[in-house]
Amino acid sequence: MYAIVDIETTGGHASANGITEIAICIHNGKKVIERYSTLVNPRREIPIYISALTGITNDMVQNAPPFEDVAHDIYHLLNNKTFVAHNVNFDYSFVRYHLAAAGYELQCNKLCTVRLGRKIMPGLPSYSLGKLCRHLGIENESRHRAAGDAEATSILFSMLLAKDNGNHIPLALKQNSKEQVLPANLPKKDVEALPPSPGVYYFHDQKGKVIYVGKAKNLKKRVCSHFTGNNPGVQRQEFLRNIHNITFQTCGTELVAFVLEAVEIKRLWPKYNRSLKRFEHAYSLYAFEDQRGYLRLAVDKHRKMTGAIYSCNTLFEGRSIVMKLIDTFQLCPKLCFIQNNTSACTGVNLGSCACEGHESVEDYNQRVSLAIDELNKALPTFAIRDAGRNDEEHSCLLIEKGKFYGMGYISHYFNADSLDQLKNHLTPYPGNDYIRNMVDNYAVKFPDRKMVFAV
Structure with a gap:
């Protein structure tokens, strides 16, 4: 009946x-x-x-x-x-x-x-x-x-x-049929084409525009989970009505899928994605030359398309790095915006500090340059080599000087003798702290999959 x-x-x-x-x-x-x-x-x-x-x-x-x-x-x-x-x-x-x-x-x-x-x-x-x-x-x-x-x-x-x-x-009406739970406009063949492997999936609307990007350890299982249950909320009901097609990219590992999802959300800006959309570097460390010619370090809000030395999520993290550089290289806290009052300089060169004009531009700037070089050297450069999409390849993600460079797939037999050689086989992608932290944490968890490069 x-x-x-x-x-x-x-x-x-x-x-x-x-x-x-x-x-x-x-x-x-x-x-x-x-x-x-x-x-x-x-x-x-x-x-x-x-x-x-x-x-x-x-x-x-x-x-x-x-x-x-x-x-x-x-x-x-x-x-x-x-x-x-x-x-x-x-x-x-x-x-x-x-x-x-x-x-x-x-x-x-x-x-x-x-x-x-x-x-x-x-x-x-x-x-x-x-x-x-x-x-x-x-x-x-x-x-x-x-x-x-x-x-x-x-x-x-x-x-x-x-x-x-x-x-x-x-x-x-069969018990194992997905017809009862699939959105009205989604062809069953799109779901049937999904493999049980890691990857990134895309929901498209009637015009083919991507409206949602997701990552999965098992593409078929994860996509089907979107259609189970009967959540009556406005977002879910509108979301389901607008799904007309699914496409996907398989990935060698769940880590690659996580990173690709973050990259694709920033690239496509899908309507129904909420997380990761707004993730940006909050603060960055900058170096600039003042009117007197002194190099100055400053932590400020992150600005795109600028030459940041280092990016971080919090002002505290950025200021902590600068304070370590001040102590190690005897830099001026006033010229690094750590001391912002009008009192006398509290640096180690009290009475002969650059902020008071007692140290030459050349000598002070040399120490700042050494500090920047040391910071760059301290930032790690390594790759994660892991499972590929098939037995003939490996996935590879590269962190260069503490920043995510990109990723791709290399031959099972490929041996990278140099960083430049490896980079020729990878696709550069925009990165952020979210991606960097994911790769860093993975490297700690699986040190045997980490390849370190000297720069």
């Missing part, structure tokens, strides 16, 4: 919106044998644009029962039936959420007439309910009203049953 459902709501996601109307047609596989329809008081204002679309106004639902008063009837109509709807995950998420709030736990199989339409009647210009009805000659006098749309969906479902020569409906 099938329960064909349509609802009207106050908005696009269940957790913050109510149902204003629900209609259910019980279908026995041949015809509709029972109908149920009621307005519902959502206990909140219906937005004007929703009223304009559906025709349901606040006055119309003022005396209608709230959902909890009809939840018992709705649950018993749906229980032990296959829940059918046009874009089923939307209707199911709303009904299940509000039934749960009323104390009823709905668990049933689902069928989506959008997905079934694409399979059983391929090649149509559109699979929206209105355009499908016009194309198939299904009359619907009450478009965007629950009873009218449920009735139209029931007629469409009867047609799909009659035309299902490929047994798509029974296959979709």
Whole structure:
């Protein structure tokens, strides 16, 4: 038995919106044998644009029962039936959420007439309910009203049953079928093409634009996890509706996938990614020459396209590095902006310091240059050589002077005699502290996979 459902709501996601109307047609596989329809008081204002679309106004639902008063009837109509709807995950998420709030736990199989339409009647210009009805000659006098749309969906479902020569409906209802959980517009073949290997995956919208980038240790398992559960939140529901295709890149290791994800999010700026988008170096160490010719070190907010000596996440980290250089190379704390008051210089060269003009520009600048050179030497240069995408190659990530240089794949037999030789085989990528820290931590965890280079 099938329960064909349509609802009207106050908005696009269940957790913050109510149902204003629900209609259910019980279908026995041949015809509709029972109908149920009621307005519902959502206990909140219906937005004007929703009223304009559906025709349901606040006055119309003022005396209608709230959902909890009809939840018992709705649950018993749906229980032990296959829940059918046009874009089923939307209707199911709303009904299940509000039934749960009323104390009823709905668990049933689902069928989506959008997905079934694409399979059983391929090649149509559109699979929206209105355009499908016009194309198939299904009359619907009450478009965007629950009873009218449920009735139209029931007629469409009867047609799909009659035309299902490929047994798509029974296959979709099988226990191991993913058809019930996949987004309405996502071809199953895109999921079936995913390998169980590390990599980065891309969700595309109807125009092919990337709307989400993710990384995975197992691409197939991770992508499928996006479609499990029935989270009624606005972001998830909108997100699922907009997924039309999936592409992917396999990676040799999970580390490469982590790094590539971070790079691709910064490059593509996908709509639904939140983490990593805003990650930037917060502070950097700079060297510049003042009007008197003295080289000065300063920690300041990071600026792109500038010659930073070193980048870090916190002001404290940057100032700590400068203070160590001051102690080691007897630099002036005032010229390094560590001492910012008007008091006498507290440096070791008190009374003969460069800030007071007692030390020549050449002598002081030589010590600053030595300090910068020492800092650069202290920054590590190493590569991580690890598993590749197949037995003939290795993955390789390079940190050069404490900064992420890039990554790529090298032959299983490749031996890098020099840093330049290795760099010829790698693709440079923009880096940040997030990527650098990932690679650093991996090198500590797996020291046997680390190759150190002298620079």
